[in-house]
Amino acid sequence: MGYNLRITRRQHGSNAPLSPITLSEWRELVTSDPEFRCDPSNGDDVALWVGPSALEVAGLFWHDGEIESKYPDAALIEKMVELAAALDARVVGDDGEVYGREGSVAAPPTDSAPDASTLRARLAGALAWIHLLKDRFTPLKLPFSVGSRVRDSWGNQATVIRIDPGSSAMCVVTVRYDDGRILGSSKIAHGLESVEPTRATEELESPTFEVTDHFYLPGRAAFVIGHIRSGLFRNGMSIQSPDEVLTLTISGIEFMDNLAERKHWNALTFRERPTLDQLKRHIPVGSILLAK
Numbered sequence: 001m002g003y004n005l006r007i008t009r010r011q012h013g014s015n016a017p018l019s020p021i022t023l024s025e026w027r028e029l030v031t032s033d034p035e036f037r038c039d040p041s042n043g044d045d046v047a048l049w050v051g052p053s054a055l056e057v058a059g060l061f062w063h064d065g066e067i068e069s070k071y072p073d074a075a076l077i078e079k080m081v082e083l084a085a086a087l088d089a090r091v092v093g094d095d096g097e098v099y100g101r102e103g104s105v106a107a108p109p110t111d112s113a114p115d116a117s118t119l120r121a122r123l124a125g126a127l128a129w130i131h132l133l134k135d136r137f138t139p140l141k142l143p144f145s146v147g148s149r150v151r152d153s154w155g156n157q158a159t160v161i162r163i164d165p166g167s168s169a170m171c172v173v174t175v176r177y178d179d180g181r182i183l184g185s186s187k188i189a190h191g192l193e194s195v196e197p198t199r200a201t202e203e204l205e206s207p208t209f210e211v212t213d214h215f216y217l218p219g220r221a222a223f224v225i226g227h228i229r230s231g232l233f234r235n236g237m238s239i240q241s242p243d244e245v246l247t248l249t250i251s252g253i254e255f256m257d258n259l260a261e262r263k264h265w266n267a268l269t270f271r272e273r274p275t276l277d278q279l280k281r282h283i284p285v286g287s288i289l290l291a292k
Helices: 023-031 074-086 116-136 199-204 276-282
Strands: 004-008 046-049 059-063 066-070 090-092 149-151 157-163 172-177 182-186 208-217 221-230 238-240 247-258 263-270 288-290
Touching (some): 023 059, 208 263, 208 276, 238 288
Antiparallel strands (some): 004 066, 004 090, 059 066, 149 157, 172 182, 208 288, 238 247, 247 263
16 A cells, blocks of 8 residues: 555546545535544644544545545545545545455556656655654653643643643644633644742632533543633542542543534543442532642
8 A cells, every 4th residue: 555545536547636525525524523533723624533543643634625644554544435435536545546445455557657756756755754753753742731831822821631642743732721712732833831830829729620420431430520610630639529438539630522512521530440320429510629
């Protein structure tokens, strides 16, 4: 397989798609599919697939009437074939091969061998892409963590509420500004600097969390879901249930969202791994948790 696969309506031997896939078609397709995450900070032409891919970042990019992917794995190729069917298009590799369901590949016509100039262009593109992928092997170190106070390039302060796992530059840092806005930016171009809170600020803004729901993820843990109302939450802080039965240590602060409804939540996990029933009984919906 070539290093680049694309969803296209281009016919073999044609220099341009007969009917280009429009950006609006692409956006409508991925925003209606719950397996895609579209973050404005990545641009309108990029969608991240959160399906069962082995890739750290399974991204698809709209460009010049086609949808492209770099080094897709088998699961992402299968998803591309599904999308192509919805767009009345095909999944085509660099050598003209056509990809179908369940891993089938149709060889290109025998006269489709690329000329020397095409090979040189492809080699240059591959080297450029390898350079961009270097950050996958060199983890990006951020000067802040979830719960940290940060300042953007315009001097506006915010609280970091999520950092996507992984080291890729495409991973997103999400912050909530003091006026309630929630924005995300890529790790490699976040434009944020850490702001150390003063003792007075910490005393005035005690870390409080409003519980709106509970959730259990098989194989992981039970969560309390809600919103950080004030202060800074960090791993290692402790909270006590309103009835003083449970004392729990925070082991994870996660961010959850519903893109279709434009809703966002925070989730807390705990080192003691309480059961879902324990959380519901001792930390009911509506509870305000104070972290120390």
